Amino acid sequence: MMSTVFLLGLLYAVFVTVLFLVGVKLVFILVIAFVLLFVQYFYSDRIALYSMKGRIVTREQAPQLHGVVDRLCAMADMPKPQVAIADVDMPNAFATGRDRKHAVVCVTTGILRRLDEPELEAVLAHELSHVAHRDVAVMTIASFLGILAGLLTRVLLYAGLFGGFGGGGNRGRGGGGGAAGGQLAILELGMLLFSALIYAISFLLIRTLSRYRELAADRSGAILIGQPRLLAQALVKVTGEMSRVPTRDLRAAEHFNAFFFAPAFAKGVSLSTLFSTHPTLERRLQQLTELEAQMGRAA
Amino acid sequence: MKLFDVLLGRTKPAQPNLDHLFGLPGAQITLEASLGLRPTGQAGVCFKPATGQQFAQTATEVEQLLDLGENTKIHDESDSYGYRWAVITDDDFGDLINEVHVVNTTLQDHGWGPQLLCSVFGFAPIPGGAADPAAATGAPTVAGTYLVYLYKRGTFYPFVPLPVAEKRDSDRERLLKVTLAQDLSMEPDLERWFPLWGLPVH
Numbered sequence: 001m002m003s004t005v006f007l008l009g010l011l012y013a014v015f016v017t018v019l020f021l022v023g024v025k026l027v028f029i030l031v032i033a034f035v036l037l038f039v040q041y042f043y044s045d046r047i048a049l050y051s052m053k054g055r056i057v058t059r060e061q062a063p064q065l066h067g068v069v070d071r072l073c074a075m076a077d078m079p080k081p082q083v084a085i086a087d088v089d090m091p092n093a094f095a096t097g098r099d100r101k102h103a104v105v106c107v108t109t110g111i112l113r114r115l116d117e118p119e120l121e122a123v124l125a126h127e128l129s130h131v132a133h134r135d136v137a138v139m140t141i142a143s144f145l146g147i148l149a150g151l152l153t154r155v156l157l158y159a160g161l162f163g164g165f166g167g168g169g170n171r172g173r174g175g176g177g178g179a180a181g182g183q184l185a186i187l188e189l190g191m192l193l194f195s196a197l198i199y200a201i202s203f204l205l206i207r208t209l210s211r212y213r214e215l216a217a218d219r220s221g222a223i224l225i226g227q228p229r230l231l232a233q234a235l236v237k238v239t240g241e242m243s244r245v246p247t248r249d250l251r252a253a254e255h256f257n258a259f260f261f262a263p264a265f266a267k268g269v270s271l272s273t274l275f276s277t278h279p280t281l282e283r284r285l286q287q288l289t290e291l292e293a294q295m296g297r298a299a
Numbered sequence: 300m301k302l303f304d305v306l307l308g309r310t311k312p313a314q315p316n317l318d319h320l321f322g323l324p325g326a327q328i329t330l331e332a333s334l335g336l337r338p339t340g341q342a343g344v345c346f347k348p349a350t351g352q353q354f355a356q357t358a359t360e361v362e363q364l365l366d367l368g369e370n371t372k373i374h375d376e377s378d379s380y381g382y383r384w385a386v387i388t389d390d391d392f393g394d395l396i397n398e399v400h401v402v403n404t405t406l407q408d409h410g411w412g413p414q415l416l417c418s419v420f421g422f423a424p425i426p427g428g429a430a431d432p433a434a435a436t437g438a439p440t441v442a443g444t445y446l447v448y449l450y451k452r453g454t455f456y457p458f459v460p461l462p463v464a465e466k467r468d469s470d471r472e473r474l475l476k477v478t479l480a481q482d483l484s485m486e487p488d489l490e491r492w493f494p495l496w497g498l499p500v501h
Contacts, residue, residue, distance in 0.1 A: 226350060
């Protein structure tokens with residue numbers, strides 16, 4: 001999943017660089033970038049639901065699920081998000097939507113089948129915490145900033161390279177002849193590599209941010225239900241079950257990991273802490289155990 | 300600070316607002332005068348038990364504080380959503396409100412504040428009164444009328460379940476909302492009027 005997302009992003013970075021190099025105006029590139037951000041930000045709920053084939057369920061269709069979400073929202077004093085069910089056997093849940101008013105919380109039929117009620121409540125509390133923390137907005141803006149950083153580096157480099165040749169970019173380009181043309185190609189290749197590097201760094205930073213926010217959602221969710229132990233139980237159950245599910249199902253959901261409760265890993269992909277969107281199970285369980293101990297002492 | 304909290308992914312547990320309960324005596328008069336409803340004498344405080352908190356201990360303390368008279372009873376129940384209910388019975392409505400308040404503040408003092416979900420007050424038609432469905436049709440059509448107090452919002456909403464499984468009388472609830480608008484702050488967001496099926500209060 002990581003390699004796919006990484007390569008896609010890299011492609012995007014290279015694409016923007018090429019646009020820039022072939023002379024497309026910077027303003028135009030910025031407009032494209034902003035349109036992409038806008039679409040991602042305002043349609044996050046619909047895109048996410050559509051790609052997971054989740055459908056919004058009414059209170060009549062899923063009274064129990066609605067009942068749990070109702071109560072959690074009343075306890076946390078937040079508006080109730082829409083509730084959706086995805087007909088996927090992989091046990092998982094996700095929250096999406098740009099703010100509290102446009103949020104959707106979705107669970108898979110797989111998780112409904114495998115978790116008992118208190119565990120499901122813990123998972124929903126985790127997802128509602130994502131909504132309360134505005135994680136979709138933060139992560140969208142963060143990844144956009146990464147792209148912007150890459151773009152800005154290119155602009156600065158370009159200005160520096162071609163502004164520095166005394167006579168300005170155009171004269172340097174036109175008057176140099178064959179030798180200068182070759183030099184230029186190397187410079188442009190260098191720029192391409194450099195922007196790829198910038199992208200790689202921002203990618204790592206965004207992953208770090210994502211893991212941090214998962215832990216934050218675990219923490220708030222556990223405090224909301226008052227029993228960190230239940231969230232830990234659910235995590236163990238879901239991650240344990242997930243590696244047992246056939247690989248085919250998992251692959252279909254891979255690109256979607258950033259929104260998930262626990263990431264799905266296909267067989268053969270090594271679990272790299274550095275690239276992962278979610279902290280390791282051990283790290284998450286450790287935090288919950290500490291929290292449980294803290295709450296026990298406080299009482 | 301707000302932006303900072305968003306960036307760091309922090310939320311503070313919502314604390315309850317306990318003061319609005321004292322608007323209830325006014326609501327009682329209005330309900331009796333305009334809809335022929337009066338308190339059943341039962342109320343429930345609903346909360347989520349948390350790790351390490353000994354409810355038994357708190358319950359004992361509550362009972363000591365209330366210094367229960369002969370007409371007052373308190374017992375606790377669990378519901379299917381994993382919440383606990385402290386159900387109080389007292390025929391004097393004013394006393395009942397005070398007792399609910401004592402339960403609330405005791406729970407809050409023990410750090411249960413964020414765990415408080417709602418409290419519920421039961422109402423029923425005056426027997427033989429104009430609003431008594433039994434008087435007109437010979438059979439009760441309304442299972443009960445409840446006023447639910449949302450601690451975190453500081454608002455009330457009506458809940459009128461029908462005897463039919465998991466159906467509620469929305470028209471009657473809307474009527475109650477309008478009737479009580481002067482006495483209580485009613486919850487404007489209808490999405491938050493969640494149903495409490497099988498609640499242990501009568």
